[in-house]
Amino acid sequence: MDRLSRRDFNTKLAKVTGAVALMSVSSLACAMGPNKDVKKLGIALVGLGSYSAYQLAPALLETEHCYLAGIVTGTFEKESIWARKYEIPEANIYNYENFDDIATNDAIDIVYVVLPNSMHADFSIRAAKAGKHVICEKPMAMNVEECDAIINACKANNVKLGVGYRLHSEPYTQEIKRIVKEKPFGAINYISADAGYRSTSDPDQWRLNKKLSGGGALMNMGVYAIQSVIYGTGENPISVSAQEYSTRPDYFKDTDETITAQFEFKSGVVGNIMTSHNIRGNRLFASCERGWYELDPASTYIPLAGRTSSGTLNFPQESQQKLQMDDFAKHILFDNPNKAPGEMGKRDMIIVEAIYTSIAAEGKKVDLNFLPNYGFGG
Ligand code: NAD
Numbered sequence: 001m002d003r004l005s006r007r008d009f010n011t012k013l014a015k016v017t018g019a020v021a022l023m024s025v026s027s028l029a030c031a032m033g034p035n036k037d038v039k040k041l042g043i044a045l046v047g048l049g050s051y052s053a054y055q056l057a058p059a060l061l062e063t064e065h066c067y068l069a070g071i072v073t074g075t076f077e078k079e080s081i082w083a084r085k086y087e088i089p090e091a092n093i094y095n096y097e098n099f100d101d102i103a104t105n106d107a108i109d110i111v112y113v114v115l116p117n118s119m120h121a122d123f124s125i126r127a128a129k130a131g132k133h134v135i136c137e138k139p140m141a142m143n144v145e146e147c148d149a150i151i152n153a154c155k156a157n158n159v160k161l162g163v164g165y166r167l168h169s170e171p172y173t174q175e176i177k178r179i180v181k182e183k184p185f186g187a188i189n190y191i192s193a194d195a196g197y198r199s200t201s202d203p204d205q206w207r208l209n210k211k212l213s214g215g216g217a218l219m220n221m222g223v224y225a226i227q228s229v230i231y232g233t234g235e236n237p238i239s240v241s242a243q244e245y246s247t248r249p250d251y252f253k254d255t256d257e258t259i260t261a262q263f264e265f266k267s268g269v270v271g272n273i274m275t276s277h278n279i280r281g282n283r284l285f286a287s288c289e290r291g292w293y294e295l296d297p298a299s300t301y302i303p304l305a306g307r308t309s310s311g312t313l314n315f316p317q318e319s320q321q322k323l324q325m326d327d328f329a330k331h332i333l334f335d336n337p338n339k340a341p342g343e344m345g346k347r348d349m350i351i352v353e354a355i356y357t358s359i360a361a362e363g364k365k366v367d368l369n370f371l372p373n374y375g376f377g378g
Helices: 003-020 026-032 050-059 076-086 099-104 117-129 144-156 171-182 217-231 320-334 342-360
Strands: 041-046 066-072 110-113 133-136 161-163 188-196 237-245 258-265 270-276 281-288 291-295 306-308 311-313
Touching (some): 041 320, 066 076, 066 099, 066 320, 110 320, 117 133, 117 144, 133 144, 133 320, 144 161, 161 342, 171 217, 171 291, 188 217, 217 270, 217 342
Parallel strands (some): 041 066, 041 110, 110 133, 133 161
Antiparallel strands (some): 188 281, 237 258, 258 270, 281 291, 291 306, 306 311
């Protein structure tokens, strides 16, 4: 069989595979009435780097409402390796050039873009035009303009859009949101968040190349710290002032190494973040009128840990990626809340741009009072 006719054959096979994925899901049967078959949605991962290989694909073996149906890769050798490992039919394997053909593949419901940041907008928009729901990894894009383009493409093509903010599906993070809502320790006075690691490997990696990453620590880890101060207070900031530090300029030639930023909030909360590709940091801490709460670590995969002034938090540990992708599938299948909508990714990019603007103006306070309230995740 040549490649084309084999693709036709496999497209049929993929539809059969999709049909096999019609599963009775007992928890849903309760909600929808007995004996209702619920389709597991097919996800195609675009970009088979470390996050796809070591986190998302293994998580998709555990998900209840979606499964790994396809792959999109620029590396030909990965096709057969992944096909064998995850039993992916050839009809569901694409490269960057023929990716748009995915439009005719009924086995793929969701395209998950896991590429360097500079490629997020292009592939998210192409996925939306192909009529597929989109999950786009963080940071959502290179800038606010690209975020808007992704959001508009998804709206125009009537598909759902989520950002890969896995923590919104994670139980310790949910508990912080509950504390923020119920205020058992009274009003919050101060919030601080750190997100960083020490980068020493390949100085030519894409994360340190501004054309591919859009920026350094702030784009990569800073979005976690920004997220933390927002869900950790339940408020958007109204202003930011920021500073940049460079201690290893020979290694960080093109992108920011360490950034600190201070936020004001309408309620009077004062906030501070530190993000770095040179300094380890993985913490959220809030001081309140009558106590405090903390996650440490706050943004690693698993396990997170947390404490409050009343005691230790203790929640079961599950794959955050499994929870996140199931939540997005339930958003599509049952209209459950979208825990990390595209607008949230755009809001964070507005803050990222404001931080870079403040740094360029030597720490000048930048107004954020116009930020729309996109919600703090379900
Ligand atoms: P990676 O470097 O391990 O993989 C990148 C993939 O993109 C590779 O398969 C590579 O072949 C492909 N690629 C295509 N064009 C490329 C180019 N010009 N240069 C380099 N690679 C190219 O990266 P990763 O860690 O898998 O990150 C991918 C995306 O996922 C990023 O946006 C990152 O921020 C995000 N991410 C999110 C989390 C999370 O917890 N949500 C964790 C890790 C990564």
